[in-house]
Amino acid sequence: MNLSRWKLAALFIVFTNCAQAQKLDRTKVHEILAPVPSLLKQHYVNRTLATQYSDAISKIIQSGAYDKITNEDSLAKAVTRDLKIITKDGHVYVQVLKNETEEDTNWEVAEQKREQVTNYGFTKVEIMDMRVGYMKIVEFMNSKTAMPTAVAAMKMLETTDTLIIDLRGNGGGYPGVMEYIMNHYYEGEPILLSTTVFSDTALQPKTNYSSDLVYGKLRINTPLYILVNNRTASAAEYFTYTLQQAGKAVVVGEQTAGAAHMNDLYELPYKFRMSISTGMPVNAITKTNWELTGITPNVIVDEKMAEERALELINKAKH
Structure with missing residues (x-):
């Protein structure tokens, strides 16, 4: 399921622990990460780089680099770190959520608090x-x-x-x-x-x-x-x-x-989700943008x- 958020995304990446955090094992880690390469290949906005990025994260997953991670937050951070190294794209990351209603409520409360404070x-x-x-x-x-x-x-x-x-x-x-x-x-x-x-x-x-x-x-x-x-x-x-x-x-x-790209969110197993850059603005004058540079x-x-x-x-x- 594609959880689309259409806006120029601020680079806030907030990792939240599940209300009752589950302990991960090798099997769950592989289930969570199995869709990641294909999602990246299918949806990343730069089609010439999508396959390259997909292959790179797939090799890391298959190497067993994440197999011994048992904490959800640690897994999200580790995969995000590698995705950042591979893509250099601030809108590509993995996060773990609370239940959808609670996550949405927390997000709204946090935004309202920022509005008041700032x-x-x-x-x-x-x-x-x-x-x-x-x-x-x-x-x-x-x-x-x-x-x-x-x-x-x-x-x-x-x-x-x-x-x-x-x-x-x-x-x-x-x-x-x-x-x-x-x-x-x-x-x-x-x-x-x-x-x-x-x-x-x-x-x-x-x-x-x-x-x-x-x-x-x-x-x-x-x-x-x-x-x-x-x-x-x-x-x-x-x-x-x-x-x-x-x-x-x-x-x-x-x-x-x-960070020029725009992102969409995609569900992963066990209340994880992945953000992928799916939109790319092209300036009318320069015919390009500021991504990476x-x-x-x-x-x-x-x-x-x-x-x-x-x-x-x-x-x-x-x-």
């Missing part, structure tokens, strides 16, 4: 000297709950001359809020931003266009600086890459994580110096 992802919004607006976004939360905060943040900063959006440590999240902020930098007819292609050939490619959905002032001519580091990933990278390649933003900081900033500096360097650039541009 002000729906917007941990800092301020107007600095030189009429510079600053916005720190630690995660792109669900637009159903976070959109009012996003609208208020952009409204607060709409009279500033320059905007800094700090995405250092932002692992991604949902697309809605991210796209809303991006819309402030486009006007007129919708512009094709990207096309997502899928490993499932029955699915039509999904196009993503700019939108005039903005509750406030457009920022077309407002200089934009985006701060990033090696933990900036997924939806945060989509935001950064799209605006950088369109010439609408100066990116300052470190090379980003390189990450985004190279326009100005490369240590993440701790990114804000200071951006302010120096802004000050220089004003004088």
Whole structure:
């Protein structure tokens, strides 16, 4: 059964112990992992690499590398570690679950707690000297709950001359809020931003266009600086890459994580499941994306110096 989650996934990989953890043996380990190579081969979005990755994890499984693991969490972590080495893809992993209802409830509770603790992802919004607006976004939360905060943040900063959006440590999240902020930098007819292609050939490619959905002032001519580091990933990278390649933003900081893919979840025996990258965004300008390579900033500096360097650039541009 394919448990599909359609969003630009944040790189949170949470391993949960079963309510009554079962002890594994060699037979159960093989039952759990038997579908892994075929699932990877069938569903991984890069079809030229799918067989290679499938063969690699199959060899490790057949070697008996996991046979002596008796703890569920340890098995999930060990297989995930090897999948990361093989694919270098942050959206490919194995996890063990509680029962479905409990897991879903825990996931929702955890997300609600993050929303409350982080002000729906917007941990800092301020107007600095030189009429510079600053916005720190630690995660792109669900637009159903976070959109009012996003609208208020952009409204607060709409009279500033320059905007800094700090995405250092932002692992991604949902697309809605991210796209809303991006819309402030486009006007007129919708512009094709990207096309997502899928490993499932029955699915039509999904196009993503700019939108005039903005509750406030457009920022077309407002200089934009985006701060990033090696933990900036997924939806945060989509935001950064799209605006950088369109010439609408100066990116300052470190090379980003390189997690462009979108994932689906597949059931494995004994309440395990596997995440596999099944969707790949293709930028309308570059005809590629940032998977594995990450985004190279326009100005490369240590993440701790990114804000200071951006302010120096802004000050220089004003004088």
